Every structure is written in C-alpha cells, then in structure tokens.
Amino acid sequence: xxxxxxxxxxxxxxxxxxxxxxxxxxxxxxxxxxxxxxxxxxxxxxxxxxxxxxxxxxxxxxxxxxxxxxxxxxxxxxxxxxxxxxxxxxxxxxxxxxxxxxxxxxxxxxxxxxxxxxxxxxxxxxxxxxxxxxxxxxxxxxxxxxxxxxxxxxxxxxxxxxxxxxxxxxxxxxxxxxxxxxxxxxxxxxxxxxxxxxxxxxxxxxxxxxxxxxxxxxxxxxxxxxxxxxxxxxxxxxxxxxxxxxxxxxxxxxxxxxxxxxxxxxxxxxxxxxxxx
Amino acid sequence: xxxxxxxxxxxxxxxxxxxxxxxxxxxxxxxxxxxxxxxxxxxxxxxxxxxxxxxxxxxxxxxxxxxxx
Numbered sequence: 571x572x573x574x575x576x577x578x579x580x581x582x583x584x585x586x587x588x589x590x591x592x593x594x595x596x597x598x599x600x601x602x603x604x605x606x607x608x609x610x611x612x613x614x615x616x617x618x619x620x621x622x623x624x625x626x627x628x629x630x631x632x633x634x635x636x637x638x639x640x641x642x643x644x645x646x647x648x649x650x651x652x653x654x655x656x657x658x659x660x661x662x663x664x665x666x667x668x669x670x671x672x673x674x675x676x677x678x679x680x681x682x683x684x685x686x687x688x689x690x691x692x693x694x695x696x697x698x699x700x701x702x703x704x705x706x707x708x709x710x711x712x713x714x715x716x717x718x719x720x721x722x723x724x725x726x727x728x729x730x731x732x733x734x735x736x737x738x739x740x741x742x743x744x745x746x747x748x749x750x751x752x753x754x755x756x757x758x759x760x761x762x763x764x765x766x767x768x769x770x771x772x773x774x775x776x777x778x779x780x781x782x783x784x785x786x787x788x789x790x791x792x793x794x795x796x797x798x799x800x801x802x803x804x805x806x807x808x809x810x811x812x813x814x815x816x817x818x819x820x821x822x823x824x825x826x827x828x829x830x831x832x833x834x835x836x837x838x839x840x841x842x843x844x845x846x847x
Numbered sequence: 848x849x850x851x852x853x854x855x856x857x858x859x860x861x862x863x864x865x866x867x868x869x870x871x872x873x874x875x876x877x878x879x880x881x882x883x884x885x886x887x888x889x890x891x892x893x894x895x896x897x898x899x900x901x902x903x904x905x906x907x908x909x910x911x912x913x914x915x916x
Contacts, residue, residue, distance in 0.1 A: 584863060595863070595864050596864075597862075597863050614859065614862055614865075615862060630861045630862060630863075678916060691916075719916030720916055721914055721916055722914070725914055729910075729911065729914075731897075731899070731900060732900065732902050732907060732910065733900055734902075754902070754906060754907070754909075754910035755910060755913055756913075756914075820897065820898070822897040822899050825897055825899075826897055827897040827898070840911070841911055841914060841916060844908070844911045844912075845911075845916060
C-alpha cells in the first residue's frame with residue numbers, strides 16, 4: 571500500500587490540504603456538540619464529527635452553532651487538541667474527495683515560527699502520530715499517521731516558490747510570521763512571529779503592526795517582501811506603500827499558480843515529499 | 848425557435864471557497880462573457896503557466912534539509 575503524502579495548513583480560519591491528487595480547503599470553525607432544535611443546512615463543509623471520542627461540529631455550521639464569538643485558539647502555538655481535530659478532519663475530507671486510502675499517511679503541518687521549538691513540535695507529533703478513529707456525519711474512517719513533520723509557518727510558504735534572498739510576510743488569522751531568507755536559508759536574527767492577525771485585529775492594525783514590527787527587526791523599505799495568507803491580496807496595496815517591492819507569493823503546484831492562501835500548504839507538501847517519499 | 852439558451856450556476860454563500868469564486872467572477876465584469884472565455888480556455892486546454900523562479904535542485908535540497916521538521 572503506497573503512502574498518502576500531504577501538506578496540511580490547519581489554520582484557525584481555513585484549513586488547506588495539498589497532496590498528489592489535488593487541493594482542498596474548508597472553514598475550520600470547531601464547536602462543542604449541541605443539540606440543535608432546528609436543523610438547518612449550512613455549507614458543504616459541515617461536519618458533525620467524533621475524533622478519538624471527542625465530539626463536536628466543524629465547518630461553516632460551527633460558526634453559527636457556537637455561543638462563543640471566536641472559534642479558534644489563536645496564538646503562538648498549534649500544539650493543542652484543536653489542531654489534532656483540524657488535521658484529522660483535513661485528512662478525512664481529502665480522502666473522501668479524492669478516494670484515497672488513509673492506512674498510511676505521512677504529513678507535514680505548521681507551527682508559528684516562534685512556536686517551532688523541539689518541545690512544541692514533540693507535543694504536536696505525539697498528538698498526531700498514531701492511529702485515529704474518525705467519524706464524520708456518521709461515516710467512520712480509521713486514519714493511521716505514520717510520519718509527522720512540523721515546519722514553521724512562513725518558511726513553508728517560502729518553499730512553495732523559493733527565492734534566493736527575500737522576506738516572507740505570512741499574514742494569518744491569528745498571527746503574522748515575518749521570515750527572512752539569505753541564500754535560501756532562514757536568518758533567525760531578523761525573523762519573528764507577531765501575535766495578531768486578520769481575525770483578531772483590524773486590517774489597519776495588522777498592516778501597521780507588521781510594518782512597525784518588521785522595521786524593528788531591521789527590514790528595509792527596499793527589501794523584496796513576498797506576502798501570503800488569505801487576506802494578502804487585500805492588504806498588499808497598503809503594505810506596498812512602505813515595502814515598495816512587495817508582491818504576492820504565488821505558490822506553484824504541478825506547474826500551475828495557486829492562490830496565495832495555499833502558500834504554506836504547498837510548501838508543507840513540498841517539504842513532506844522531500845522527507846517522506 | 849429560441850436563439851439563446853441560459854445556463855445557471857448557484858453559489859453557496861456560506862462556503863468560503865464558493866463565495867470567493869463568486870466575488871472573483873463578478874469582479875471580472877461581464878460574467879457571461881467571462882464564463883464563455885473560461886469554457887473556451889478549458890476546451891482548448893490552455894492553463895495559466897506559473898512563473899517559476901529557477902533554483903538548482905541540490906541548492907533547493909540543501910535548503911529544505913536545513914528545516915528541522
């Protein structure tokens with residue numbers, strides 16, 4: 571049985587999955603399972619799930635069925651149960667969409683750059699690397715994850731379309747990863763993760779914050795800055811007022827250009843292919 | 848006899864992917880012409896080729912190995 575190799579960007583807003591068969595995206599809201607008096611139809615990504623005994627709602631439906639305003643554990647680490655659920659539901663969706671077997675899965679997923687420590691990676695790997703029992707809308711699936719790699723967000727995006735010397739500004743819903751590269755390598759002294767994003771701050775706050783905080787890291791107005799993330803296209807004009815050479819990071823997948831929000835997932839898939847094939 | 852045939856497509860506004868497609872399609876201006884152009888491009892087998900920056904394989908391999916997964 572051949573391996574299923576995937577790159578999974580399990581974001582707080584959307585989950586993006588890339589593999590040899592194609593790509594998938596879904597709305598990653600998660601809420602506890604509540605008894606609904608009126609059963610409405612929401613999105614095609616609606617999932618009433620049970621993952622290793624933990625039950626809940628995921629997808630568009632969870633946004634409306636949750637009492638809380640926010641459905642994400644936004645922050646500088648993804649080493650927690652919500653990531654486990656999001657990764658497993660991503661694998662489930664991908665398997666259903668493309669009709670692939672989930673008995674041998676190898677994947678690379680992401681962690682904010684500052685949270686990319688041995689300890690945090692260890693927690694995330696321990697959560698993921700085993701056999702899981704997943705049930706979605708009554709359909710059961712066993713998923714065995716054999717190999718897990720954890721890459722820093724923004725660094726993953728870089729490998730979707732590498733450039734020798736550049737900056738990557740990866741604007742997520744909860745964090746912004748600002749990563750510098752020289753000769754295709756990360757330079758740590760001028761890279762960081764900022765604890766704000768487009769779902770927890772206004773567009774202006776995110777752009778102003780990202781510019782001020784990257785200038786504090788020593789970034790220059792002339793630098794080649796590649797911007798990625800779901801809101802990158804909307805934010806780019808404001809970013810270009812300071813970083814005049816900024817442009818969207820266009821991930822390359824099977825010789826074609828995908829939307830910039832897939833940058834991390836495509837890069838994770840590239841890294842997974844490099845490590846696990 | 849009718850000289851025009853109208854096709855319909857529905858978009859689920861609760862689905863971010865579909866809502867994105869709809870917004871993008873509307874932004875292209877004349878949606879009818881846009882869709883016909885897309886069909887033509889698909890029928891003729893054109894794809895938007897990515898502008899790929901070339902990197903030597905071993906340089907890329909070394910760079911990828913420098914990321915501790």
